[in-house]
Amino acid sequence: MTTSTTSAVYIHVIEDVIEKVREEFVADGGPGEKVLQELQGLWELKMMQAGAVLQPSERPSVPKPGPGAAITPVHDLNVPYEGTEEYETPTAEMLFPPTPLQTPIQTPLPGTADSSMYNIPTGPSDYPTPTSNEGVGASNDIKPGVGRPSPYMQPPSPWMNQRPPLGVDVNVAYVEGREEVDRGSSQPATQDFFTGPTGKRKRDEFPPQYQGGGYIPQQDGAGDAVGDVFELEIIQSKPSGRSGTVKVTSAQQKESSSRIPQLDGPIPDPYEDMLSTPNIYNYQTVNEDYNVVNTPAPDLQASTPAPPTQNDLDENGDDEPPLNENDDDDLDDIDQGEELNTQHLVLAQFDKVTRTKSRWKCTLKDGIMHINNKDILFNKASGEFDF
Amino acid sequence: MCLTETLDEMVQSGTLSPELAIQVLVQFDKSMTEALEAQVKSKVTIKGHLHTYRFCDNVWTFILQDALFKSEELQENVSRVKIVACDSKLLTQ
Structure with missing residues (x-):
């Protein structure tokens, strides 16, 4: 499982650690020598089960004299053969490496920097300057600048562009609605404008959920309660384009101006008036639940009104899974990939990392590799990767 | 890895104080780096x-x-x- 040198180094490290913490153990208040020996015994036992250390009986045969020499004195000091006795029992276990092997593979990860590395989002690490200090400075400077704008900049542009055409109609409709709510008729235009965008932003903030719903156009079209108006009207005329919906809404709003204020309110009555088919009732109940999302509405619109709720569910089911599954699969692949990566792991210190175009070169030193269930130690390593 | 497991067990069983366990870990880090520097010469x-x-x-x-x-x-x-x-x-x- 392990090269003899690696095993020797591990044994040496164990001895070294035990030796150097002995003071702490034996000192006043310390648990004492016995606990120290227990620690060493357990540790070595686990190392052997992991296959990281060869059997203690093989220790003398370790090629490197250094660790071997170090071992003997330590064993004189410790209770030397208690350890060996413990080792001999596990030797049988050594014959069945697979099961014990898995534990050591996973355990090192949480202890090392890996866990933190996972949590840290991948920052823009495209630094031409490889040196650590320069790289740090660059990272601090760049991250806030480059990282943030893109996510936040994108949402505004869509609704900014889409809003104006909708806004006009919406305002008209709202004037009447607002008046019922006892608001000034002159103000509604601006107020609507503000309320609209806020509703818009809220939706932008929760994109994943809505993507879960899976209908982008609905998000665009639906401002607040206004979205309901659009949807209902769409149901009748089934326009494909967004501009079409706008026209329809304006026309129908004129026709049924008295109903529009009711539409603003949560009461389902207006819907009933406009669409007398019973299906819509079902749809409305559904829609109340998913009010913000508005996803079910278009489905109904597109589909025949006959079995509305079922169709909604079915269509949603049909449409959503591909979207969600695709997303999830991608994420899952990445996650699984990351987890799988941990099976082959190299821990080291870097001397320098340089990049020329897509060609990366790095020099590492004093590292441990766990690859193909083998532990390999190295003093220096040079890597050449193409990205 | 194995050491942290051992320390965890011993701390949980009460035979070892957490502070001491940390000290052992720190010492392990030192010893490991020393050992890597001193004993390992291989190049990869x-x-x-x-x-x-x-x-x-x-x-x-x-x-x-x-x-x-x-x-x-x-x-x-x-x-x-x-x-x-x-x-x-x-x-x-």
């Missing part, structure tokens, strides 16, 4: 397709695909491997 070359690179908090992380590890003794092929490296200058300080 790594080649592969760089899938991910990141440099955060002075730690480089590379995820390689189809990586080839070569040393004097052996040669290993790995479909995916993760390399985590911290700054050697910071450790020596």
Whole structure:
């Protein structure tokens, strides 16, 4: 499982650690020598089960004299053969490496920097300057600048562009609605404008959920309660384009101006008036639940009104899974990939990392590799990767 | 790894105080680096397709695909491997 040198180094490290913490153990208040020996015994036992250390009986045969020499004195000091006795029992276990092997593979990860590395989002690490200090400075400077704008900049542009055409109609409709709510008729235009965008932003903030719903156009079209108006009207005329919906809404709003204020309110009555088919009732109940999302509405619109709720569910089911599954699969692949990566792991210190175009070169030193269930130690390593 | 497991067990069973366990871990880090510097002389070359690179908090992380590890003794092929490296200058300080 392990090269003899690696095993020797591990044994040496164990001895070294035990030796150097002995003071702490034996000192006043310390648990004492016995606990120290227990620690060493357990540790070595686990190392052997992991296959990281060869059997203690093989220790003398370790090629490197250094660790071997170090071992003997330590064993004189410790209770030397208690350890060996413990080792001999596990030797049988050594014959069945697979099961014990898995534990050591996973355990090192949480202890090392890996866990933190996972949590840290991948920052823009495209630094031409490889040196650590320069790289740090660059990272601090760049991250806030480059990282943030893109996510936040994108949402505004869509609704900014889409809003104006909708806004006009919406305002008209709202004037009447607002008046019922006892608001000034002159103000509604601006107020609507503000309320609209806020509703818009809220939706932008929760994109994943809505993507879960899976209908982008609905998000665009639906401002607040206004979205309901659009949807209902769409149901009748089934326009494909967004501009079409706008026209329809304006026309129908004129026709049924008295109903529009009711539409603003949560009461389902207006819907009933406009669409007398019973299906819509079902749809409305559904829609109340998913009010913000508005996803079910278009489905109904597109589909025949006959079995509305079922169709909604079915269509949603049909449409959503591909979207969600695709997303999830991608994420899952990445996650699984990351987890799988941990099976082959190299821990080291870097001397320098340089990049020329897509060609990366790095020099590492004093590292441990766990690859193909083998532990390999190295003093220096040079890597050449193409990205 | 094995040491942390051992320490965890002993701390939970009450035979070891957490403070002492930390000291042992710190000592392990020191001993391990010393041992790596003093006893390991092997040189390894790594080649592969760089899938991910990141440099955060002075730690480089590379995820390689189809990586080839070569040393004097052996040669290993790995479909995916993760390399985590911290700054050697910071450790020596």
